Amino acid sequence: MDLDLERARRGDRVGFQRLVERHSRDVFGVAFRLTRNAEDADDVVQEAFIKAWKKLPEFEDRASFGSWLYRIATNCAYDLLRRRQRRVSRESSYDAAEGWVEQIAEEQDISPEGRLAVHRDFHRELESALDGLTGAERAAFVLRHLEERPLAEIGELLGLKTNAAKQVVFRAVRKVRTQLQPLMEASR
Amino acid sequence: MKHATEDELIMAYYQEAPDDIEEHLNSCTACQEELEALRQLLDRVRREDAVVRSEAEVDAAYGNRVWQRIESRLETRPTSGRVSRPNPSVRRFGWLAATLALVLGAYWLGRQDVAPVEIRVEERVQPRPTEGPEAGLVERSEADAILRVALVKHLEGSGLLVREVHNASAAGATDRLPKRAERLLATNRLLRLAARRQDPALDDTLQELERWLTDVAHLDGTSAAFAAVRSRMERRTLLLEINLHLKQLGGALPAKPTVRSPEGEAHVQSV
Numbered sequence: 252m253d254l255d256l257e258r259a260r261r262g263d264r265v266g267f268q269r270l271v272e273r274h275s276r277d278v279f280g281v282a283f284r285l286t287r288n289a290e291d292a293d294d295v296v297q298e299a300f301i302k303a304w305k306k307l308p309e310f311e312d313r314a315s316f317g318s319w320l321y322r323i324a325t326n327c328a329y330d331l332l333r334r335r336q337r338r339v340s341r342e343s344s345y346d347a348a349e350g351w352v353e354q355i356a357e358e359q360d361i362s363p364e365g366r367l368a369v370h371r372d373f374h375r376e377l378e379s380a381l382d383g384l385t386g387a388e389r390a391a392f393v394l395r396h397l398e399e400r401p402l403a404e405i406g407e408l409l410g411l412k413t414n415a416a417k418q419v420v421f422r423a424v425r426k427v428r429t430q431l432q433p434l435m436e437a438s439r
Numbered sequence: 440m441k442h443a444t445e446d447e448l449i450m451a452y453y454q455e456a457p458d459d460i461e462e463h464l465n466s467c468t469a470c471q472e473e474l475e476a477l478r479q480l481l482d483r484v485r486r487e488d489a490v491v492r493s494e495a496e497v498d499a500a501y502g503n504r505v506w507q508r509i510e511s512r513l514e515t516r517p518t519s520g521r522v523s524r525p526n527p528s529v530r531r532f533g534w535l536a537a538t539l540a541l542v543l544g545a546y547w548l549g550r551q552d553v554a555p556v557e558i559r560v561e562e563r564v565q566p567r568p569t570e571g572p573e574a575g576l577v578e579r580s581e582a583d584a585i586l587r588v589a590l591v592k593h594l595e596g597s598g599l600l601v602r603e604v605h606n607a608s609a610a611g612a613t614d615r616l617p618k619r620a621e622r623l624l625a626t627n628r629l630l631r632l633a634a635r636r637q638d639p640a641l642d643d644t645l646q647e648l649e650r651w652l653t654d655v656a657h658l659d660g661t662s663a664a665f666a667a668v669r670s671r672m673e674r675r676t677l678l679l680e681i682n683l684h685l686k687q688l689g690g691a692l693p694a695k696p697t698v699r700s701p702e703g704e705a706h707v708q709s710v
Binding site: 267271272276280289290292294297300304334374396402435 | 446670
């Protein structure tokens, strides 16, 4: 049994502080994937831990604290996505992307400048495609495609039956594909 | 056999396709090409995600910063795991007592931050029927009126702080603004508890205000922290939201932020 967890369950703040310090980075990772925005992800991390503190007495030993927290964070991010359907500019990530573009430079036969332009277009279109999804579609797509979570778990997180969750994933993939396919074809 | 549908191709990509679809894909060149195109696209989305995630990596001290921000927002929990539930009759009337306690507490805290104004709750409250079906409704309208006054006071004080942060510099912002933010934060938490059932939009604004106030309360004099505070309030157009709620609540709208030029002239700024 995790001693920090046990202390936190009994209402000990020091124990909970240690859990926060241990798990914050992982929670930020999934929150960022879902929100695609560092400030929103930071909000989700804080909300998730505040909720976790409230719900800790209900936490059951058979679950891993990390998985339990992951679910809380996903729900917080999903709530935020539903509340805020907004478009976010992510121009700053283009610079960070340049290293990756150089790395794949050998794989394609267009000039480095051309590759970067194609990559930027792809990045922009991907963000736009994700922004165009509903909160449920975006959460389902990120959880299935990027977090590689099983459909049953996604359904549980989104409050849907497994088959309904699968349909939401299909719909999200179709929308993303519709927006990105022309770029893929243009870069071939 | 018919070609695989797009959904079946998606299932195949995730290795969840039924056997008959898998068999078809093994023998149909056209479907294999379609699946390959889908694979290239979705794999590229994964690579793109890896780039974006690497950009957003947080350092090892991140957990400590999270703790600093949430510590004061954690409710006190009983030290045992068991939580007692009030009996139904206590629950029925408990909300009114709780709301009044929260609102009065919030109002008291609000008085620490801004100059008190005259409260004319009695003007809105009709003579109270002591019996009959309307008795409870009147009690509720009193609580609502008090809550409204406390909300107006709090939003006015918060709007004032937003304007001051807008006009402050990174170094100057640490003088007194964090302490005021701390006091408003305490009021904000109480008002959120009281208002959250009544108005989801207001609750959303108070929630955002709480995050913003937390950031202001933790200003450390660095330009990065100050820029984050400014960015957050501009991103959500916080003052605009506060003004909208004030308008709905019938409160006075805080004036637009002003900046003093070196010559001492005041200029109106938009936030």
